[in-house]
Amino acid sequence: MEEIKFNQIGVSFKGSGSYVPDQILTNQKISQKVDTSDEWIKSRTGISERRISNLKENVTEMGYVAALNAIKMANWDIETIDLIILATSTPNDLFGSAPSIQAKLGAENAVAFDLTAACSGFLFSLVTATQYLKGGSFKRAIVIGADQLSSFVDWNDRRSCILFGDGAGALAIEATNLFDNFIGFDMRTDGERGSFLNLPSKNNKDSIVDNIDFLSGGFSSIQMNGQEVYKFAVREVPIILEKLFRTTNFSSDKVDWLILHQANQRILDSVGDRLKISKEKILSNLEKYGNTSAATIPIMMDEAIRDNRIKQNDIIASSGFGAGLSWGAALFKWG
Known part of the structure; x- marks a missing residue:
């Protein structure tokens, strides 16, 4: 052939x-x-x-x-x-x-x-x-x-x-x-819910000269509605992953590892249950590091690669979600 x-x-x-x-x-x-x-x-x-x-x-x-x-x-x-x-x-x-x-x-x-x-x-x-x-x-x-x-x-x-x-x-x-080991992806944004998690600028009024005012630079602390962010994540993350599985002709049982943004262990468990992915396949280091925002997924990947949990040709499903509100999913093969 x-x-x-x-x-x-x-x-x-x-x-x-x-x-x-x-x-x-x-x-x-x-x-x-x-x-x-x-x-x-x-x-x-x-x-x-x-x-x-x-x-x-x-x-x-x-x-x-x-x-x-x-x-x-x-x-x-x-x-x-x-x-x-x-x-x-x-x-x-x-x-x-x-x-x-x-x-x-x-x-x-x-x-x-x-x-x-x-x-x-x-x-x-x-x-x-x-x-x-x-x-x-x-x-x-x-x-x-x-x-x-x-x-x-x-x-x-x-x-x-x-x-x-x-x-x-x-x-x-x-x-x-x-x-091609990057199998597929999907990305979403809903700015209408952006106020649930943000880091807004400080609006400190100042003046340059008479009648010319401006807002001085600076940021406040993180503002978060924890309940709404939790509800958003447990609803939207399984949906976007399920859609990605359909469009790439994959199914959750073919996935070796699920690597989600490390925000809350209850979110990780809930998404795994919805997708029927066993807890043994859900990678988590949340206990040690908490939420490091954009760093959570690659830190988790590096740990699992270096201790030989993730091996050549393993199929990984991943999802990031948070402020924006924004969320996305990717399916790829290591190596």
């Missing part, structure tokens, strides 16, 4: 990396700050501790280490990288932190830019990078998810301060004409 040749450009996954700060903020320590307890937090979220950046750490530093680890696993010459996308909502430079990562890596041939979509950011960035690669514009890309949410948490608000932590993760992906 004649061999069927793959004539289109596909995507291959070549490496992963991550970074989390050394500072550990446990539930017990948070209970010294606000009226809560370890049992209360764990029973409602699944979180036991989270990592907090020190005074010298930021999104650039964390993203750089994660990217470098992914490049080392891929065994790439840094000069061969064409594209760097940083998914973040907390850049240490509001004009963009990806160029700083590009410079630290010495990836002088790569174009680098930030993409902001909060907790959906990494998945949206992964989709964006794969489309550049499949379009033939670039050969090699680094996709980074990094956030420093500790800088924007109200540490006196016990409803939200228990949820968030800092960290970074990255994937190295490459164009190939031999096969």
